[in-house]
Amino acid sequence: MSKISVLVAVYNTEKYLRQCLDSLLGQTLDDIEIICVDDASTDSSPDILREYIAADNRIKLITLKENRGQAHARNQALKISTGECIAFLDSDDYLASDALEQIVGTFDRHPTTDAVLFKVINIFPDANETPYPMPEFEQMNGYDAFVDSLTWKIHGVYAVRRSIHLKFPYDETARAFSDDNTTRLHYLNSRHVRLSRGIYYYRQHPQSVTHSISLRRFDYLLANESMKRQLLQLNSSSEILDIYENVRWLNLVDLYMFYYLHRRHFSLDARRQALFRLRHTRLTIETSRLRPSLRHKFGYRVMPSWPLFRLQEELYFFLRSLVGRNRESSQGR
Known part of the structure; x- marks a missing residue:
């Protein structure tokens, strides 16, 4: 058994893969297990992986015949992992040389800690480096970490004890967003969550799903629905369910804004699909759980029917656009 297993899902990242793997092999902690999963890459990534496997026996490789997304790839790696704790590293990201030593050291010093966050540095295409905007903390309980993760007051780049990760593998409901659910369940089921000094360099891509105009953005609502279903299956408290329904409601309005702003870029069929997902989400939210201040706020108000909500x-968004245009006009004078 290794001190830590690192799951690396790989799909067409030949440009960055060597830096990713070099950062793992150059760790100050030797007792690591690196499990790479080639998710049916069509570039030279498989060749690079084979080259590194031949050079270091700490690397294991799983090759998938069909591309099924990051969550599925990580789950395949999780099944064969042996580490006392589990972390992930995206194949276009990289770690500081002592990052894993910092993570494992935090676990060792604090036996009741079940999840340890990296310090995240965002790397932008212009090479600008910006720390993730998160307040420093030493320790919080799992419930507070869960709540803070709902609005990304704390990020989701971390390592977790093996027992928790095996109980809650990656959610594969929505390819681009449902791994957020896994993070939140890990935090919620942790006794304590801590922040380490180990640095994770997180590469930002403008063309990623979360930054692009794509119908897949509405998969976020599918992921939210899956999270709600899992919370119910776990018999979560009414307080937690109240908190999460408010989050779902805010996400619904945010995604409607995305639809309003960008629908001209969608085909008629794509618009129908987006509206179907928005309407389904509206109908499945328990509006009785919403905060009164939110239920009665214009733009977020609970309406008796879908047509009235639309x-x-x-x-709401038409008036917001008018205000925005007027503000820009006044500033231009």
Whole structure:
């Protein structure tokens, strides 16, 4: 058994893969297990992986015949992992040389700690480096970490004890977003969550799903629904369910804004699909759990029917666009 297993899902990242693997092999902690999963890459990534496997026996390789997304790839790696704790590293990201030593040291010094966060540095295409905007903390309980992760007050780049990760593998409901659910369940089921000094360099891509105009953005609502279902299966408290329904409601309005702003880029069929997902989410949210201040706020108000909700959103975002244009006009004078 290794001190830590690192799961690396690989799909067409030949440009960055060597830096990723070099950062793992150059760790100050030797007792690591690196499990790479080639998710049916079509570039030279498989050749690079084979080259590194031949050079270091700490690397294991799983090759998938069909591309099924990061969550599925990580789950395949999780099944054969042996580490006392589990972390992930995206194949276009990299670690500081002592990052894993910092993570494992935090676990060793604090036996009741079940999840340890990296310090994240965002790397932008212009090579600008910016720390993730997160307040420093030493320790918090799992419930507080869960709540803070809902609004990304704390990020989701971390290592977790093996027992928790095996109980809650990656959610494969939505390819681009449902791994957020796994993070939140890991935090919620941790006794304590801590922040380490180990640095994770997180590469930002403008063309990623979370930054692009794509129908896949609405998969976020599918992921939210899956999270709600899992919380119910775990018999979560009414307080937790209340908190999460408010988050779902805010996400619904945010995604309607995305639809309002970008629908001209979608085909008629794509618009129908987006509206179907928005309407389904609206109908499945337990509005009785929403905060009164949110239920009665224009733009977020609970309306008795889907057509009235749509009318409210159209008017709300139209008025917001007018205010924005007037502000830009006044500033230009």
